[in-house]
Amino acid sequence: MTRILIVDDEPQILRALRINLVARQYEVALAADGSAALREAAQWHPDLVLLDLGLPDLDGVDVIHGLRGWTTVPIVVLSGRAGNQDKIEALDAGADDYVTKPFNIEELLARVRAVTRRTRAQEAELAAVQLGDHTIDLTNKTISGGVRLTPTEWHILEILLRNPGRLVSQRQLLTEVWGTKYLKETHYLRQYMVQLRRKLERDPAHPVHLITELGMGYRYLP
Amino acid sequence: MTRILIVDDEPQILRALRINLVARQYEVALAADGSAALREAAQWHPDLVLLDLGLPDLDGVDVIHGLRGWTTVPIVVLSGRAGNQDKIEALDAGADDYVTKPFNIEELLARVRAVTRRTRAQEAELAAVQLGDHTIDLTNKTISGGVRLTPTEWHILEILLRNPGRLVSQRQLLTEVWGTKYLKETHYLRQYMVQLRRKLERDPAHPVHLITELGMGYRYLP
DNA sequence: CACGGACGTCAGAGTAGCGTCAAGACATGA
DNA sequence: TCATGTCTTGACGCTACTCTGACGTCCGTG
Numbered sequence: 001m002t003r004i005l006i007v008d009d010e011p012q013i014l015r016a017l018r019i020n021l022v023a024r025q026y027e028v029a030l031a032a033d034g035s036a037a038l039r040e041a042a043q044w045h046p047d048l049v050l051l052d053l054g055l056p057d058l059d060g061v062d063v064i065h066g067l068r069g070w071t072t073v074p075i076v077v078l079s080g081r082a083g084n085q086d087k088i089e090a091l092d093a094g095a096d097d098y099v100t101k102p103f104n105i106e107e108l109l110a111r112v113r114a115v116t117r118r119t120r121a122q123e124a125e126l127a128a129v130q131l132g133d134h135t136i137d138l139t140n141k142t143i144s145g146g147v148r149l150t151p152t153e154w155h156i157l158e159i160l161l162r163n164p165g166r167l168v169s170q171r172q173l174l175t176e177v178w179g180t181k182y183l184k185e186t187h188y189l190r191q192y193m194v195q196l197r198r199k200l201e202r203d204p205a206h207p208v209h210l211i212t213e214l215g216m217g218y219r220y221l222p
Numbered sequence: 223m224t225r226i227l228i229v230d231d232e233p234q235i236l237r238a239l240r241i242n243l244v245a246r247q248y249e250v251a252l253a254a255d256g257s258a259a260l261r262e263a264a265q266w267h268p269d270l271v272l273l274d275l276g277l278p279d280l281d282g283v284d285v286i287h288g289l290r291g292w293t294t295v296p297i298v299v300l301s302g303r304a305g306n307q308d309k310i311e312a313l314d315a316g317a318d319d320y321v322t323k324p325f326n327i328e329e330l331l332a333r334v335r336a337v338t339r340r341t342r343a344q345e346a347e348l349a350a351v352q353l354g355d356h357t358i359d360l361t362n363k364t365i366s367g368g369v370r371l372t373p374t375e376w377h378i379l380e381i382l383l384r385n386p387g388r389l390v391s392q393r394q395l396l397t398e399v400w401g402t403k404y405l406k407e408t409h410y411l412r413q414y415m416v417q418l419r420r421k422l423e424r425d426p427a428h429p430v431h432l433i434t435e436l437g438m439g440y441r442y443l444p
Numbered sequence: 445c446a447c448g449g450a451c452g453t454c455a456g457a458g459t460a461g462c463g464t465c466a467a468g469a470c471a472t473g474a
Numbered sequence: 475t476c477a478t479g480t481c482t483t484g485a486c487g488c489t490a491c492t493c494t495g496a497c498g499t500c501c502g503t504g
Contacts, residue, residue, distance in 0.1 A: 072340070084326045091332040094339070097319060110310040114318055141389035141438065150491055151437040188493080190451060197452095205452085214501080215450070372480055409483080412462060419463095427463085436490070437461070 002116055003027045005046035007037040007063070008078065009056050017050065020105050034058030038066045046073060048116050053079040053090065061093045068094035074115045078103065129161050130222065131200055131209050136161065147199050152177065156192050157200075160210065160220040169217040193218060224338055225249040227268035229259040229285070230300065231278050239272065242327050256280030260288045268295060270338050272330075275301040275312065283315045290316035296337045300325065351383050352444070353422055353431050358383065369421050374399065378414050379422075382432065382442040391439040415440060 004026050006017050014030050021028050029044050031037040034055045041049060049067065053060030064075060076097045077090045087098045096115050099108055129136045135144040138158055143149070149157065155177045160168055173189055174182050182188065193212070197204040211219045226248045228239050236252050243250050251266050253259040256277045263271060271289065275282030286297060298319045299312045309320045318337050321330055351358045357366040360380055365371065371379065377399045382390055395411055396404050404410065415434070419426040433441045 084329045087329050088332040091336040094336075096336055096340075098333075104306045107306045107309050110313040111320075114313040117316075140385075140387065141435065142387060148435075152492070154438075185493095186450085187495095190453085191493080194452065194454095212451070374481075407482095408461080410481090412464085413482085416463065416465095434462070 001025065001027045002048065003029070003044065003046045004048045004050060004112070005029045005031060005037065005041055005044065006050045007031045007034070007055070008050075008052035009033060009054070010052075013052070013078075016105075020109070024109065034060075034063045034066075037063055041067055041071065041073065045071075048112060049073055049075045050112075051075055051077050051095070053077055053081065053086065061089050064090060064093040064095055076108075076111060076115055078108075129164075131161075131220075132202055134200055143200075149196075149199065153192060153196055153199075156189075157196055160218060164220055164222050167213055167217055167219050171217075173217065189218070223247065223249050224270065224342070225251070225266065225268045226270045226272060226334070227251045227253060227259065227262055227266065228272045229253045229256070229277070230272075230274040231255060231276070232274075235274070235300075238327075242331070246331065256282075256285045256288075259285055263289055263295065269341060270334060271295055271297045272334075273297055273299050273317070275299055275303065275308065283311055286312060286315040286317055296341055298330075298333060298337055300330075348384065351386075353383075353442075354424055356422055365422075371418075371421065375414055375418055375421075378411075379418060382440060386442055386444050389435055389439055389441050393439075395439065411440070 004021055006014055006021075006028060007030075008014050008017070009032050011032075014032070018028050018030060029040055029046065031040045034057050037049070037051070037055075040046075051060060051063060055063065058066075060077065060079070064077075067073065067075060075095045076099060077095045078099050078101060079086060079090070080101045082100045090098055097111050099111060129138065133145065134147060136157070137143070138161065141149075141154060156173060159173060159176055170186055170189055171183060174185060178185065178188065193210060194204070197207050197210050201207045201210060209221050211221055213219055226243055228236055228243075228250060229252075230236050230239070231254050233254075236254070240250050240252060251262055251268065253262045256279050259271070259273070259277075262268075273282060273285060277285065280288075282299065282301070286299075289295065289297060296318045297316065298321060299317045300321050300323060301308060301312070302323045304322045312320055319333050321333060348360050351360065355367065356369060358379070359365070360383065363371075363376060378395060381395060381398055392408050392411055393405060396407060400407065400410065415432060416426070419429050419432055423429045423432060431443050433443055435441055
Protein backbone atom coordinates (compact mmCIF):
# COMPACT_ATOMS: atom_id res chain seq x y z
CA MET A 1 0.00 0.00 0.00
CA THR A 2 1.47 3.31 -1.10
CA ARG A 3 1.53 5.97 1.62
CA ILE A 4 1.01 9.57 0.54
CA LEU A 5 1.53 12.63 2.72
CA ILE A 6 -0.53 15.62 1.57
CA VAL A 7 0.69 19.04 2.65
CA ASP A 8 -1.63 22.01 2.05
CA ASP A 9 -3.09 24.81 4.13
CA GLU A 10 -6.45 24.93 2.34
CA PRO A 11 -8.85 22.50 4.06
CA GLN A 12 -11.02 21.97 0.97
CA ILE A 13 -8.03 20.92 -1.15
CA LEU A 14 -6.82 18.54 1.56
CA ARG A 15 -10.29 17.07 1.70
CA ALA A 16 -10.67 16.67 -2.07
CA LEU A 17 -7.27 15.03 -2.45
CA ARG A 18 -7.78 12.74 0.51
CA ILE A 19 -11.12 11.50 -0.85
CA ASN A 20 -9.70 10.87 -4.31
CA LEU A 21 -6.55 9.14 -3.12
CA VAL A 22 -8.23 6.98 -0.50
CA ALA A 23 -10.76 5.90 -3.13
CA ARG A 24 -7.80 4.66 -5.20
CA GLN A 25 -6.38 2.55 -2.39
CA TYR A 26 -3.66 4.92 -1.29
CA GLU A 27 -2.94 5.37 2.39
CA VAL A 28 -3.11 9.08 3.22
CA ALA A 29 -1.84 11.41 5.92
CA LEU A 30 -2.43 15.16 6.08
CA ALA A 31 -0.39 18.16 7.19
CA ALA A 32 -1.53 21.79 7.15
CA ASP A 33 1.83 23.53 7.40
CA GLY A 34 5.52 22.99 6.80
CA SER A 35 6.64 22.01 10.27
CA ALA A 36 3.78 19.54 10.63
CA ALA A 37 4.79 18.11 7.26
CA LEU A 38 8.40 17.59 8.31
CA ARG A 39 7.32 16.05 11.60
CA GLU A 40 4.80 13.75 9.94
CA ALA A 41 7.26 12.66 7.24
CA ALA A 42 9.88 11.77 9.84
CA GLN A 43 7.44 9.67 11.86
CA TRP A 44 5.29 8.10 9.18
CA HIS A 45 7.78 7.56 6.33
CA PRO A 46 5.45 8.20 3.39
CA ASP A 47 6.19 6.79 -0.07
CA LEU A 48 5.32 10.12 -1.70
CA VAL A 49 4.77 13.73 -0.61
CA LEU A 50 2.26 16.04 -2.29
CA LEU A 51 3.47 19.48 -1.29
CA ASP A 52 1.76 22.85 -1.66
CA LEU A 53 4.28 25.65 -1.89
CA GLY A 54 2.15 28.38 -0.31
CA LEU A 55 2.34 27.36 3.32
CA PRO A 56 1.75 29.75 6.24
CA ASP A 57 4.86 29.00 8.28
CA LEU A 58 7.73 27.92 6.04
CA ASP A 59 8.70 28.59 2.46
CA GLY A 60 7.94 25.60 0.26
CA VAL A 61 11.49 25.30 -1.00
CA ASP A 62 12.70 25.13 2.59
CA VAL A 63 10.33 22.24 3.24
CA ILE A 64 11.84 20.43 0.24
CA HIS A 65 15.33 21.06 1.59
CA GLY A 66 14.20 19.90 5.03
CA LEU A 67 13.00 16.62 3.55
CA ARG A 68 15.92 16.12 1.21
CA GLY A 69 18.29 16.43 4.14
CA TRP A 70 17.51 12.89 5.22
CA THR A 71 15.17 11.20 2.72
CA THR A 72 14.86 10.59 -0.99
CA VAL A 73 11.08 10.21 -0.86
CA PRO A 74 9.49 11.42 -4.14
CA ILE A 75 8.06 14.95 -3.85
CA VAL A 76 5.36 16.31 -6.16
CA VAL A 77 4.81 20.04 -5.79
CA LEU A 78 1.34 21.59 -6.08
CA SER A 79 1.36 25.30 -6.58
CA GLY A 80 -0.85 28.22 -7.46
CA ARG A 81 2.14 30.10 -8.74
CA ALA A 82 2.71 29.24 -12.37
CA GLY A 83 5.91 31.28 -12.64
CA ASN A 84 8.85 29.51 -14.22
CA GLN A 85 11.26 30.66 -11.56
CA ASP A 86 9.19 28.95 -8.88
CA LYS A 87 9.13 25.71 -10.81
CA ILE A 88 12.86 25.76 -11.44
CA GLU A 89 13.68 26.48 -7.82
CA ALA A 90 11.42 23.74 -6.54
CA LEU A 91 12.69 21.13 -8.99
CA ASP A 92 16.31 22.00 -8.31
CA ALA A 93 15.74 21.88 -4.57
CA GLY A 94 14.86 18.22 -5.06
CA ALA A 95 11.21 18.03 -6.10
CA ASP A 96 10.37 15.32 -8.62
CA ASP A 97 7.44 16.97 -10.36
CA TYR A 98 5.53 20.23 -10.39
CA VAL A 99 1.78 20.62 -10.99
CA THR A 100 0.09 23.99 -11.33
CA LYS A 101 -3.23 24.74 -9.64
CA PRO A 102 -5.94 24.43 -10.63
CA PHE A 103 -5.04 20.89 -11.66
CA ASN A 104 -7.07 18.09 -13.13
CA ILE A 105 -7.32 15.30 -10.58
CA GLU A 106 -6.77 12.58 -13.20
CA GLU A 107 -3.59 14.22 -14.41
CA LEU A 108 -2.33 14.51 -10.87
CA LEU A 109 -3.03 10.83 -10.28
CA ALA A 110 -1.16 9.89 -13.46
CA ARG A 111 1.82 11.95 -12.32
CA VAL A 112 1.67 10.29 -8.92
CA ARG A 113 1.74 6.91 -10.61
CA ALA A 114 4.67 7.94 -12.82
CA VAL A 115 6.72 9.24 -9.92
CA THR A 116 6.07 6.25 -7.66
CA ARG A 117 6.58 3.68 -10.40
CA ARG A 118 10.27 3.11 -9.78
CA THR A 119 9.97 3.15 -6.02
CA ARG A 120 6.98 0.81 -6.14
CA ALA A 121 8.90 -1.71 -8.18
CA GLN A 122 11.74 -1.67 -5.68
CA GLU A 123 9.37 -2.09 -2.77
CA ALA A 124 7.63 -5.04 -4.35
CA GLU A 125 10.98 -6.74 -4.60
CA LEU A 126 11.44 -6.46 -0.90
CA ALA A 127 8.29 -8.43 -0.19
CA ALA A 128 9.81 -11.22 1.87
CA VAL A 129 8.07 -14.08 3.61
CA GLN A 130 9.33 -15.70 6.77
CA LEU A 131 9.10 -19.49 7.03
CA GLY A 132 10.66 -20.86 10.17
CA ASP A 133 14.36 -20.12 10.10
CA HIS A 134 14.27 -19.05 6.46
CA THR A 135 13.46 -15.76 4.74
CA ILE A 136 11.96 -16.29 1.30
CA ASP A 137 11.91 -13.68 -1.44
CA LEU A 138 9.46 -14.78 -4.09
CA THR A 139 10.25 -12.20 -6.77
CA ASN A 140 14.00 -12.61 -6.60
CA LYS A 141 13.80 -16.32 -5.97
CA THR A 142 16.13 -16.26 -3.02
CA ILE A 143 16.07 -18.07 0.30
CA SER A 144 18.29 -17.35 3.26
CA GLY A 145 20.73 -20.01 4.39
CA GLY A 146 21.81 -20.95 0.89
CA VAL A 147 18.71 -23.04 0.24
CA ARG A 148 18.02 -23.65 -3.44
CA LEU A 149 14.78 -24.87 -5.00
CA THR A 150 13.96 -26.38 -8.38
CA PRO A 151 11.40 -24.64 -10.65
CA THR A 152 8.60 -27.02 -9.65
CA GLU A 153 9.38 -26.60 -5.98
CA TRP A 154 9.25 -22.81 -6.38
CA HIS A 155 5.94 -23.06 -8.18
CA ILE A 156 4.29 -25.08 -5.42
CA LEU A 157 5.81 -23.00 -2.64
CA GLU A 158 4.65 -19.76 -4.29
CA ILE A 159 1.06 -20.93 -4.42
CA LEU A 160 1.14 -21.93 -0.76
CA LEU A 161 2.83 -18.72 0.40
CA ARG A 162 0.39 -16.55 -1.54
CA ASN A 163 -2.38 -18.13 0.54
CA PRO A 164 -1.04 -17.84 4.09
CA GLY A 165 -3.10 -19.80 6.60
CA ARG A 166 -5.59 -20.87 3.94
CA LEU A 167 -6.21 -24.39 2.73
CA VAL A 168 -4.99 -24.96 -0.82
CA SER A 169 -6.69 -27.95 -2.41
CA GLN A 170 -4.76 -30.68 -4.18
CA ARG A 171 -6.90 -29.87 -7.18
CA GLN A 172 -5.72 -26.26 -7.26
CA LEU A 173 -2.06 -27.18 -6.85
CA LEU A 174 -2.18 -29.85 -9.54
CA THR A 175 -3.96 -27.65 -12.08
CA GLU A 176 -1.75 -24.64 -11.50
CA VAL A 177 1.52 -26.53 -11.70
CA TRP A 178 0.86 -29.43 -14.07
CA GLY A 179 -2.46 -28.64 -15.74
CA THR A 180 -5.98 -30.05 -15.60
CA LYS A 181 -4.95 -33.44 -16.97
CA TYR A 182 -2.96 -34.27 -13.87
CA LEU A 183 -5.75 -34.01 -11.28
CA LYS A 184 -5.23 -37.63 -10.22
CA GLU A 185 -1.47 -37.40 -9.75
CA THR A 186 -1.52 -36.65 -6.03
CA HIS A 187 1.68 -38.61 -5.87
CA TYR A 188 3.49 -35.68 -7.46
CA LEU A 189 2.40 -33.45 -4.61
CA ARG A 190 3.50 -35.88 -1.92
CA GLN A 191 6.84 -36.17 -3.65
CA TYR A 192 7.46 -32.43 -3.81
CA MET A 193 6.10 -31.68 -0.35
CA VAL A 194 8.73 -34.06 1.01
CA GLN A 195 11.41 -32.11 -0.84
CA LEU A 196 10.13 -28.73 0.33
CA ARG A 197 9.92 -29.86 3.94
CA ARG A 198 13.38 -31.35 3.77
CA LYS A 199 14.75 -28.05 2.54
CA LEU A 200 12.69 -25.67 4.67
CA GLU A 201 11.37 -27.33 7.82
CA ARG A 202 13.56 -27.74 10.87
CA ASP A 203 12.14 -31.24 11.46
CA PRO A 204 10.90 -32.47 8.07
CA ALA A 205 9.09 -35.42 9.64
CA HIS A 206 7.03 -33.10 11.85
CA PRO A 207 6.31 -30.05 9.73
CA VAL A 208 5.20 -26.85 11.44
CA HIS A 209 4.68 -24.57 8.45
CA LEU A 210 3.87 -26.82 5.50
CA ILE A 211 0.89 -28.74 6.82
CA THR A 212 -1.00 -31.65 5.28
CA GLU A 213 -4.79 -31.48 5.43
CA LEU A 214 -5.75 -35.10 5.07
CA GLY A 215 -7.73 -35.87 1.95
CA MET A 216 -8.00 -32.20 1.03
CA GLY A 217 -4.76 -30.44 0.41
CA TYR A 218 -1.96 -28.44 2.01
CA ARG A 219 -1.67 -25.29 4.07
CA TYR A 220 1.12 -22.81 4.82
CA LEU A 221 1.11 -21.61 8.42
CA PRO A 222 3.26 -18.48 9.00
CA MET B 223 28.53 13.35 -18.91
CA THR B 224 24.78 12.98 -19.28
CA ARG B 225 23.65 11.77 -22.69
CA ILE B 226 20.33 13.09 -23.97
CA LEU B 227 18.47 11.78 -27.00
CA ILE B 228 16.12 14.37 -28.50
CA VAL B 229 13.27 13.05 -30.64
CA ASP B 230 11.27 15.60 -32.63
CA ASP B 231 10.26 16.04 -36.25
CA GLU B 232 10.52 19.83 -36.26
CA PRO B 233 14.09 20.84 -37.21
CA GLN B 234 13.94 24.21 -35.47
CA ILE B 235 12.97 22.63 -32.16
CA LEU B 236 15.72 20.02 -32.51
CA ARG B 237 18.16 22.81 -33.18
CA ALA B 238 17.04 25.01 -30.29
CA LEU B 239 17.17 22.13 -27.82
CA ARG B 240 20.51 20.92 -29.06
CA ILE B 241 22.11 24.33 -28.69
CA ASN B 242 20.73 24.83 -25.20
CA LEU B 243 21.65 21.37 -23.97
CA VAL B 244 25.12 21.29 -25.48
CA ALA B 245 25.78 24.70 -23.91
CA ARG B 246 25.00 23.12 -20.53
CA GLN B 247 27.50 20.30 -21.02
CA TYR B 248 25.05 17.61 -22.03
CA GLU B 249 25.97 15.15 -24.74
CA VAL B 250 23.22 15.22 -27.36
CA ALA B 251 21.95 12.94 -30.11
CA LEU B 252 19.03 13.69 -32.42
CA ALA B 253 16.28 11.63 -34.03
CA ALA B 254 13.55 12.89 -36.36
CA ASP B 255 11.11 10.00 -36.12
CA GLY B 256 10.11 7.08 -33.92
CA SER B 257 12.05 4.30 -35.59
CA ALA B 258 15.21 6.39 -35.70
CA ALA B 259 14.67 7.11 -32.01
CA LEU B 260 14.39 3.43 -31.09
CA ARG B 261 17.43 2.57 -33.18
CA GLU B 262 19.49 5.39 -31.72
CA ALA B 263 18.45 4.57 -28.16
CA ALA B 264 19.43 0.93 -28.61
CA GLN B 265 22.86 1.80 -29.98
CA TRP B 266 23.78 4.89 -28.01
CA HIS B 267 22.21 4.16 -24.60
CA PRO B 268 21.21 7.71 -23.64
CA ASP B 269 20.72 8.69 -20.02
CA LEU B 270 17.52 10.54 -20.86
CA VAL B 271 15.08 10.75 -23.78
CA LEU B 272 13.24 13.95 -24.70
CA LEU B 273 10.34 12.68 -26.78
CA ASP B 274 7.88 14.62 -28.91
CA LEU B 275 4.58 12.78 -29.20
CA GLY B 276 3.63 14.03 -32.67
CA LEU B 277 5.98 11.97 -34.81
CA PRO B 278 5.41 11.19 -38.49
CA ASP B 279 5.89 7.41 -38.40
CA LEU B 280 4.94 5.97 -35.02
CA ASP B 281 2.53 6.96 -32.29
CA GLY B 282 4.38 8.50 -29.37
CA VAL B 283 2.95 6.07 -26.86
CA ASP B 284 4.22 3.19 -29.00
CA VAL B 285 7.69 4.67 -28.90
CA ILE B 286 7.47 4.78 -25.11
CA HIS B 287 6.42 1.13 -25.09
CA GLY B 288 9.21 0.28 -27.49
CA LEU B 289 11.75 1.83 -25.17
CA ARG B 290 10.24 0.47 -21.98
CA GLY B 291 10.44 -3.02 -23.43
CA TRP B 292 14.12 -3.17 -22.69
CA THR B 293 15.28 -0.05 -20.86
CA THR B 294 14.41 2.02 -17.82
CA VAL B 295 15.95 5.19 -19.25
CA PRO B 296 14.03 8.27 -18.04
CA ILE B 297 11.63 9.65 -20.66
CA VAL B 298 10.40 13.25 -20.69
CA VAL B 299 7.56 13.84 -23.11
CA LEU B 300 7.25 17.11 -25.04
CA SER B 301 3.87 17.66 -26.60
CA GLY B 302 1.77 20.24 -28.33
CA ARG B 303 -1.33 18.41 -27.18
CA ALA B 304 -2.34 19.70 -23.77
CA GLY B 305 -5.18 17.23 -23.39
CA ASN B 306 -5.29 15.37 -20.11
CA GLN B 307 -5.92 12.03 -21.76
CA ASP B 308 -2.66 12.30 -23.69
CA LYS B 309 -0.74 13.11 -20.55
CA ILE B 310 -2.28 10.23 -18.64
CA GLU B 311 -1.63 7.72 -21.43
CA ALA B 312 1.97 8.79 -21.86
CA LEU B 313 2.73 8.81 -18.15
CA ASP B 314 1.12 5.41 -17.66
CA ALA B 315 2.97 3.97 -20.66
CA GLY B 316 6.16 4.68 -18.75
CA ALA B 317 7.07 8.32 -19.30
CA ASP B 318 8.58 10.08 -16.32
CA ASP B 319 7.44 13.63 -17.01
CA TYR B 320 5.26 15.55 -19.43
CA VAL B 321 5.88 19.10 -20.67
CA THR B 322 3.43 21.02 -22.85
CA LYS B 323 4.60 23.09 -25.81
CA PRO B 324 5.36 25.91 -25.96
CA PHE B 325 7.63 25.37 -23.00
CA ASN B 326 10.07 27.59 -21.23
CA ILE B 327 13.57 26.26 -21.79
CA GLU B 328 14.61 26.93 -18.22
CA GLU B 329 11.66 24.94 -16.90
CA LEU B 330 12.48 22.07 -19.23
CA LEU B 331 16.08 22.06 -18.04
CA ALA B 332 14.92 22.00 -14.43
CA ARG B 333 12.69 19.01 -15.17
CA VAL B 334 15.56 17.28 -16.94
CA ARG B 335 17.73 17.80 -13.86
CA ALA B 336 14.96 16.51 -11.58
CA VAL B 337 14.39 13.37 -13.62
CA THR B 338 18.06 12.50 -14.04
CA ARG B 339 18.89 13.17 -10.40
CA ARG B 340 17.80 9.74 -9.20
CA THR B 341 19.28 7.84 -12.11
CA ARG B 342 22.61 9.58 -11.63
CA ALA B 343 22.64 8.53 -8.00
CA GLN B 344 21.89 4.93 -8.92
CA GLU B 345 24.55 4.91 -11.59
CA ALA B 346 27.16 6.21 -9.19
CA GLU B 347 26.49 3.15 -7.04
CA LEU B 348 27.07 0.91 -10.01
CA ALA B 349 30.18 2.75 -11.14
CA ALA B 350 32.47 0.03 -9.85
CA VAL B 351 31.46 -3.53 -9.13
CA GLN B 352 33.71 -6.20 -7.72
CA LEU B 353 33.45 -9.66 -9.25
CA GLY B 354 35.99 -12.05 -7.87
CA ASP B 355 39.45 -10.82 -8.79
CA HIS B 356 38.11 -8.21 -11.20
CA THR B 357 36.86 -4.66 -10.77
CA ILE B 358 34.22 -3.78 -13.33
CA ASP B 359 33.41 -0.21 -14.29
CA LEU B 360 30.07 -0.22 -16.06
CA THR B 361 29.98 3.43 -17.10
CA ASN B 362 33.46 3.43 -18.60
CA LYS B 363 33.18 -0.17 -19.78
CA THR B 364 36.49 -1.23 -18.33
CA ILE B 365 37.62 -4.25 -16.38
CA SER B 366 40.77 -4.62 -14.36
CA GLY B 367 43.35 -7.18 -15.40
CA GLY B 368 43.13 -6.34 -19.09
CA VAL B 369 39.91 -8.27 -19.61
CA ARG B 370 37.97 -7.24 -22.67
CA LEU B 371 34.32 -8.00 -23.45
CA THR B 372 32.31 -7.90 -26.65
CA PRO B 373 29.20 -5.66 -26.85
CA THR B 374 26.86 -8.59 -26.29
CA GLU B 375 28.88 -9.79 -23.33
CA TRP B 376 28.70 -6.30 -21.80
CA HIS B 377 24.99 -6.18 -22.32
CA ILE B 378 24.38 -9.46 -20.51
CA LEU B 379 26.82 -8.68 -17.75
CA GLU B 380 25.24 -5.27 -17.16
CA ILE B 381 21.80 -6.75 -16.68
CA LEU B 382 23.12 -9.30 -14.22
CA LEU B 383 25.19 -6.77 -12.26
CA ARG B 384 22.25 -4.38 -12.09
CA ASN B 385 20.38 -7.10 -10.21
CA PRO B 386 22.86 -8.32 -7.61
CA GLY B 387 21.74 -11.47 -5.88
CA ARG B 388 18.48 -11.51 -7.77
CA LEU B 389 17.35 -14.12 -10.23
CA VAL B 390 17.29 -12.79 -13.78
CA SER B 391 15.07 -14.95 -15.96
CA GLN B 392 16.19 -16.29 -19.33
CA ARG B 393 13.19 -14.46 -20.71
CA GLN B 394 14.37 -11.09 -19.43
CA LEU B 395 17.91 -11.58 -20.69
CA LEU B 396 16.80 -12.68 -24.13
CA THR B 397 14.30 -9.83 -24.58
CA GLU B 398 16.67 -7.16 -23.34
CA VAL B 399 19.60 -8.28 -25.44
CA TRP B 400 18.08 -9.81 -28.58
CA GLY B 401 14.39 -8.83 -28.51
CA THR B 402 11.12 -10.63 -27.95
CA LYS B 403 11.50 -12.82 -31.04
CA TYR B 404 14.41 -14.69 -29.51
CA LEU B 405 12.68 -16.04 -26.40
CA LYS B 406 13.46 -19.62 -27.40
CA GLU B 407 17.14 -19.11 -28.13
CA THR B 408 18.44 -20.17 -24.74
CA HIS B 409 21.45 -21.52 -26.59
CA TYR B 410 22.70 -17.94 -27.04
CA LEU B 411 22.68 -17.47 -23.30
CA ARG B 412 24.58 -20.65 -22.60
CA GLN B 413 27.14 -19.64 -25.21
CA TYR B 414 27.73 -16.19 -23.72
CA MET B 415 27.66 -17.33 -20.12
CA VAL B 416 30.53 -19.67 -20.98
CA GLN B 417 32.45 -16.72 -22.42
CA LEU B 418 31.76 -14.47 -19.44
CA ARG B 419 32.79 -17.16 -16.98
CA ARG B 420 35.93 -17.89 -18.93
CA LYS B 421 36.86 -14.22 -18.79
CA LEU B 422 35.74 -13.41 -15.26
CA GLU B 423 35.57 -16.48 -13.04
CA ARG B 424 38.66 -17.92 -11.42
CA ASP B 425 37.46 -21.46 -12.15
CA PRO B 426 35.07 -21.22 -15.13
CA ALA B 427 33.87 -24.79 -14.65
CA HIS B 428 32.76 -24.03 -11.08
CA PRO B 429 31.44 -20.48 -11.15
CA VAL B 430 31.05 -18.62 -7.89
CA HIS B 431 29.57 -15.33 -9.10
CA LEU B 432 27.73 -16.08 -12.31
CA ILE B 433 25.35 -18.79 -11.20
CA THR B 434 22.97 -20.92 -13.24
CA GLU B 435 19.47 -21.42 -11.87
CA LEU B 436 18.40 -24.53 -13.69
CA GLY B 437 15.30 -24.06 -15.79
CA MET B 438 14.88 -20.46 -14.65
CA GLY B 439 17.77 -18.15 -15.45
CA TYR B 440 21.02 -16.76 -14.12
CA ARG B 441 22.10 -14.88 -11.04
CA TYR B 442 25.03 -12.66 -10.11
CA LEU B 443 26.30 -13.26 -6.59
CA PRO B 444 28.59 -10.47 -5.27
C1' DC C 445 -8.42 -54.67 16.80
C1' DA C 446 -8.17 -55.27 11.95
C1' DC C 447 -8.69 -53.12 7.70
C1' DG C 448 -8.42 -49.66 3.96
C1' DG C 449 -7.21 -45.42 2.18
C1' DA C 450 -4.24 -41.68 2.05
C1' DC C 451 0.21 -39.92 3.05
C1' DG C 452 5.49 -40.16 3.64
C1' DT C 453 9.77 -41.94 2.06
C1' DC C 454 13.25 -44.07 -0.77
C1' DA C 455 15.50 -45.32 -4.94
C1' DG C 456 16.08 -45.71 -9.76
C1' DA C 457 14.79 -44.71 -14.84
C1' DG C 458 14.07 -41.21 -18.19
C1' DT C 459 14.83 -36.77 -20.01
C1' DA C 460 15.06 -31.75 -20.44
C1' DG C 461 18.29 -28.44 -20.10
C1' DC C 462 23.08 -27.05 -19.40
C1' DG C 463 28.22 -26.70 -20.53
C1' DT C 464 31.45 -27.14 -23.96
C1' DC C 465 33.89 -27.49 -28.36
C1' DA C 466 34.05 -26.27 -33.01
C1' DA C 467 33.01 -24.39 -37.37
C1' DG C 468 30.48 -21.39 -40.53
C1' DA C 469 28.25 -16.64 -41.30
C1' DC C 470 28.61 -11.97 -40.81
C1' DA C 471 30.38 -7.33 -39.79
C1' DT C 472 34.03 -4.08 -39.38
C1' DG C 473 38.02 -1.54 -40.39
C1' DA C 474 42.67 -1.49 -42.59
C1' DT D 475 40.11 -6.62 -51.10
C1' DC D 476 41.55 -9.22 -47.10
C1' DA D 477 42.11 -9.89 -42.12
C1' DT D 478 40.29 -9.91 -37.73
C1' DG D 479 37.01 -10.34 -34.38
C1' DT D 480 32.20 -11.22 -33.20
C1' DC D 481 27.89 -13.53 -33.66
C1' DT D 482 25.26 -17.49 -34.87
C1' DT D 483 24.49 -22.33 -35.41
C1' DG D 484 25.26 -27.34 -34.81
C1' DA D 485 26.63 -31.43 -32.24
C1' DC D 486 27.31 -34.11 -28.10
C1' DG D 487 28.24 -35.64 -23.32
C1' DC D 488 26.62 -34.95 -18.75
C1' DT D 489 24.21 -33.14 -14.82
C1' DA D 490 20.35 -32.73 -12.00
C1' DC D 491 15.49 -32.37 -12.18
C1' DT D 492 11.16 -34.78 -12.97
C1' DC D 493 8.64 -38.80 -13.09
C1' DT D 494 7.54 -43.49 -11.63
C1' DG D 495 7.13 -47.60 -8.86
C1' DA D 496 7.58 -49.99 -4.44
C1' DC D 497 6.97 -50.07 0.24
C1' DG D 498 6.31 -48.38 4.96
C1' DT D 499 3.45 -45.55 8.11
C1' DC D 500 -0.28 -43.19 10.02
C1' DC D 501 -5.10 -42.46 11.08
C1' DG D 502 -10.01 -42.98 10.89
C1' DT D 503 -13.70 -46.42 10.65
C1' DG D 504 -16.36 -50.44 11.28
